[in-house]
Amino acid sequence: MIRSLLLFITILLFNSFSIANLKVGLVLDKGGKDDKSFNSAAYEGAQKAAKDLKIELKYVEATDINALENLHRQFAQKKYDLVIGIGFAQTEAIKKVSKQFPQTHFALVDGELLAPNVRCLLFEEHQGSFLVGAIAALKSKSNKIGFIGGMDIPLIRRFSMGYVAGVKHVNPKAQIVENYIGVTGEAWTNPAKAKELALSQIASGVEVIFVAAGASGSGVFDAVEEKKKLAIGVDSNQNWMRPGFILTSMLKRVDLAVYKVIEDSLNNKFTSGVVRYGLNDKGVDYALDQHNDKILTADIRSKVDDIKKKIIDGKIQVPDYYKTSKK
Amino acid sequence: MKNSLIGFFIGLAVALSFTLFAGENPIHIGWILTKSAFGSPYDLGLTLYYTAGLIFTGLSVSVAFKAGLFNIGAEGQLLIGSLCATVAGLLFPNLPFPISVCVATLAAILGGGLWALFPAWLKIYRGSHEVIVTMMMNLIAAGLTSWVILKVIPNPDSQNPESALLSANYIFTNDPIKKILGDSPASWALVIALLCSFLVWYFFEKTKWGYQVQVTGANPFAADRAGQPTKKLQLISFFISGALAGGVALVEILGNSGQFKIGFSPDFGFIGIAVALMARNNPLGLVVSAFLMGALHKGASDLDFETTTITRDFSKIIQGTVILFISVQGYAWFKRKKGSK
Numbered sequence: 001m002i003r004s005l006l007l008f009i010t011i012l013l014f015n016s017f018s019i020a021n022l023k024v025g026l027v028l029d030k031g032g033k034d035d036k037s038f039n040s041a042a043y044e045g046a047q048k049a050a051k052d053l054k055i056e057l058k059y060v061e062a063t064d065i066n067a068l069e070n071l072h073r074q075f076a077q078k079k080y081d082l083v084i085g086i087g088f089a090q091t092e093a094i095k096k097v098s099k100q101f102p103q104t105h106f107a108l109v110d111g112e113l114l115a116p117n118v119r120c121l122l123f124e125e126h127q128g129s130f131l132v133g134a135i136a137a138l139k140s141k142s143n144k145i146g147f148i149g150g151m152d153i154p155l156i157r158r159f160s161m162g163y164v165a166g167v168k169h170v171n172p173k174a175q176i177v178e179n180y181i182g183v184t185g186e187a188w189t190n191p192a193k194a195k196e197l198a199l200s201q202i203a204s205g206v207e208v209i210f211v212a213a214g215a216s217g218s219g220v221f222d223a224v225e226e227k228k229k230l231a232i233g234v235d236s237n238q239n240w241m242r243p244g245f246i247l248t249s250m251l252k253r254v255d256l257a258v259y260k261v262i263e264d265s266l267n268n269k270f271t272s273g274v275v276r277y278g279l280n281d282k283g284v285d286y287a288l289d290q291h292n293d294k295i296l297t298a299d300i301r302s303k304v305d306d307i308k309k310k311i312i313d314g315k316i317q318v319p320d321y322y323k324t325s326k327k
Numbered sequence: 328m329k330n331s332l333i334g335f336f337i338g339l340a341v342a343l344s345f346t347l348f349a350g351e352n353p354i355h356i357g358w359i360l361t362k363s364a365f366g367s368p369y370d371l372g373l374t375l376y377y378t379a380g381l382i383f384t385g386l387s388v389s390v391a392f393k394a395g396l397f398n399i400g401a402e403g404q405l406l407i408g409s410l411c412a413t414v415a416g417l418l419f420p421n422l423p424f425p426i427s428v429c430v431a432t433l434a435a436i437l438g439g440g441l442w443a444l445f446p447a448w449l450k451i452y453r454g455s456h457e458v459i460v461t462m463m464m465n466l467i468a469a470g471l472t473s474w475v476i477l478k479v480i481p482n483p484d485s486q487n488p489e490s491a492l493l494s495a496n497y498i499f500t501n502d503p504i505k506k507i508l509g510d511s512p513a514s515w516a517l518v519i520a521l522l523c524s525f526l527v528w529y530f531f532e533k534t535k536w537g538y539q540v541q542v543t544g545a546n547p548f549a550a551d552r553a554g555q556p557t558k559k560l561q562l563i564s565f566f567i568s569g570a571l572a573g574g575v576a577l578v579e580i581l582g583n584s585g586q587f588k589i590g591f592s593p594d595f596g597f598i599g600i601a602v603a604l605m606a607r608n609n610p611l612g613l614v615v616s617a618f619l620m621g622a623l624h625k626g627a628s629d630l631d632f633e634t635t636t637i638t639r640d641f642s643k644i645i646q647g648t649v650i651l652f653i654s655v656q657g658y659a660w661f662k663r664k665k666g667s668k
Contacts, residue, residue: 030590032639060631061639064593066512066583067628070373074632088487092584111487153477153488153589183470185590322486 022082022266024049025075026059026258027068029087031188033061035215037235038254042086042109044236045255049262062089069093076101082265084258085109088155094118105270107261109254110155112274120274121257125155125250126162127311128284129210130318132232132250133166134307135286136208138300139230139247143174146206148197148220150187150213152180158321159212159234159250165319169307177201181216191219198223198231208232208247221246230295239291248296249287253277280312330656331605335619338652342645349636356630356637363629364622370629372511376578377593377621378614379513382520383574384599385617386527389608390571393531394564395544400446400461401572402596403468404439408573410472411438412580413490413587417480420494427496431581439573440566442468447565451558457565465596476587490587498585514582516574521614523574528610540564572596593624605653623649 026046033043043059050057058080062068068085072093075083084107085094091111098106098115106118113120136145145167149156160178167174179197181187194216198209202223210232211220217233221242224231233239233249257277264270277283286304288296310316343353364374384401391398398404415434422430446460476490483491502515531537543550543557551557579591598620605616627642 058632060628063624063628063631063639063642065588065591066373066376066593067625069512070370070625071628071632073369074629089588089590091485091487112485151488151589152473154481154486158486183466183473 022053022055022262023078023080024055024057024262024265025072025078025080025083026057027071027075027083027085027090028059028061029089030062030064030185031087031214033059035188036238036241037214037217037233038252039086039214041236041252041254042084042258045258046084046262048255049259053263053266055262055266065089069096072097072106073100076104079104081105082107082262082270084261085111086254087111105265107258109257114273116272119261119270119272121254121261122274122276123252123254123257123284124276124278124320125252125284126158126165126318126320127279128250128252128286129159129162129212130166130169130311130316131279131286131304131308132210132248133163133168134170135166135248135296135300135304136163136210136232137167137170137174138303139295140174140207142205142207143171144205144207145174145176146198146201146209147176147178148194148201148209148211148213149178149180150216151182151185154321156180156212159210161319161321161324163210166307169316177204177206181213188214188216190216191222194219195223199227202227202229210234210250212250233287237287237289239287239289243291244295246292248292251285251287253283253285256283279308330659331607331616331653334653334656335605335616335649338649339645341652342648345644345648346637346641349641351634351636356634359630359633360622360626363626367509368507369509369511370625372505372508372513374618374621374625375508375517376512376514376583377624378618379517379520379578379582380575380592380595381599381602381617381621382524382614383571383578384595385602385606385613386524386610387568387572387574387596388599388603389606389610389613390527390564391568392603392608393544394540394561394568395547396447396450396561396565396568397458398443398461398565398568398572399458399600400443400464400468400569400596401599402592402594403461403465404442404569404572405575405592405596406465406468406472407442408435408439408570409576409580409587409591410475411435411573412576413493414475414480416493416497416580417491420496422496424496424499427494428499428581431493431497432577435573435576435580436570437573439576440570443565443569443572444562447562451561472587473589476589482586488589492586493580497581499582502582512583514578516577516582519577520574523571524610524614527571531610536560536563572599598624601650601653604650620646 028039031039068090082105086109088111094106094108098118109121147160164176181193198220208230211217212234220231225242225245230247232247235252238249239246346353346356387401412431412435415431446457449455450457480490482489540560543560547557602616602620606613630637631639
């Protein structure tokens with residue numbers, strides 16, 4: 001009797017101990033927490049978790065690739081329970097550090113890695129891009145649709161390939177103008193160049209531009225406001241940034257995924273392996289709120305929701321750059 | 328060198344006192360920076376990794392300086408050098424160990440050197456200013472490397488923007504430096520970097536060619552009148568400058584990751600300018616200044632980690648202030664030298 005009571009008390013103590021003290025470290029990509037896009041989404045998810053679940057959150061922003069390993073190691077050494085890395089660039093760092101600290105849990109967004117204490121959070125960006133491509137084609141009166149990417153890397157190719165397929169699905173005759181902002185990491189933080197590209201696309205007759213370029217996206221929003229055209233945001237819901245000029249945003253719910261992994265860790269339900277977020281679990285989606293419900297008409301919405309359903313049911317196959325590029 | 332060290336420490340003191348505005352204790356920040364550089368073998372290793380890279384680019388900038396040229400293109404040259412080393416490694420995966428590394432090193436030297444030769448040729452024979460040309464060629468280099476890495480030699484097992492992995496023959500497996508420094512990014516390349524700074528020092532102080540280059544740099548017209556082959560000397564120095572920048576390939580490709588990851592360089596080429604400036608182009612003093620700048624760069628992420636208010640951006644302020652104070656010292660030194668002539 002006493003024994004079981006003691007056991008009960010220790011379990012209770014242990015539980016309350018672990019609940020009160022879950023320490024979560026968040027390592028953001030070079031873009032930083034204010035990119036209003038990818039990293040912002042992760043940061044918001046973690047902040048929400050910190051508020052709702054009363055965890056201890058600490059975030060850092062990486063200075064360069066080689067600093068990443070250092071940051072993960074620091075978190076692990078300071079006995080953080082869960083360390084979340086945002087962005088594919090952190091794959092190597094987590095691979096190395098997770099081996100040295102098997103007791104620590106890690107989560108990696110956008111990177112694939114098999115280890116017993118790492119959960120990978122991947123998103124089906126091509127599906128979401130397909131949807132916003134369809135929206136762009138439905139809304140645009142001209143046959144020219146624009147795409148602006150940050151750097152010409154496989155991840156962004158995945159966006160563009162899905163987007164192009166979505167446009168062609170609605171309007172097979174449409175022509176897609178595709179531009180990339182730069183060839184160095186600075187491409188993600190160069191709104192001025194993004195604006196120039198958007199202006200030149202608009203001059204050539206483009207009416208809707210999808211921009212997947214992190215913090216550079218704001219330049220495109222400036223351009224469409226100036227010329228009274230439309231843009232499509234990316235990752236976070238960016239509709240609020242220029243209400244009336246942002247048709248919708250391709251949501252990549254990094255915040256949901258980050259929140260979920262924190263919640264799971266808290267409830268001792270952390271599992272390793274790959275978790276994919278797609279249209280069916282709203283991991284990717286298009287954004288609808290009070291800022292765009294006038295421009296994104298009910299007619300377009302019903303058509304897009306129909307397409308969405310078909311993709312989930314497997315009636316429409318969205319081309320995936322990751323699969324087509326592998327020989 | 329002594330003056331710029333004073334400049335460095337005044338700059339650091341001023342920058343640290345800025346942290347008062349952010350509600351931090353400057354002494355505490357200074358302590359974090361120190362711990363960040365020396366705290367553990369791994370920390371020291373990461374600092375020395377940056378140091379090695381900065382020694383190469385710092386030497387690159389200073390060799391061009393001595394010949395009277397301003398090489399802003401170290402960033403591009405190190406990219407091309409690293410690309411060439413990677414390509415060489417992927418072309419000949421079966422070369423036995425020491426030869427493989429030599430071949431890759433040679434490729435890096437040639438790549439960086441030839442990339443630098445073009446702006447030098449434009450400068451010397453066509454009169455285009457090397458600052459503009461090298462700066463523009465940095466972007467061309469970035470574009471070219473991205474294209475080759477992503478389209479020609481991408482990593483088949485990953486969607487990350489990086490090249491395929493070099494074969495095991497290119498990796499120094501029992502690297503003693505890596506072992507001592509807690510399996511950090513630092514490697515044998517550090518020894519090569521130190522050797523290079525000694526060689527550059529020897530070249531300028533003890534050889535006839537080195538003297539000729541310095542004379543050319545001090546006054547190209549006088550040197551020309553005195554019968555020096557100034558054009559040839561400037562071309563050679565720019566080649567050496569580019570080749571030294573290519574040495575970063577040893578630090579990163581061969582010594583650390585074994586592959587070319589796009590965006591690996593934390594602006595080695597540009598921080599290298601500050602390193603060279605701080606050392607007054609003295610190849611041996613450069614080792615010290617590279618270490619100090621490396622420690623500052625390494626400290627940036629640790630400050631972000633250890634404090635709540637000193638973010639990555641604040642670290643840029645610290646670095647900027649330090650560079651400003653060094654330059655002021657440098658300017659004063661330059662004026663004094665001119666005055667004494």
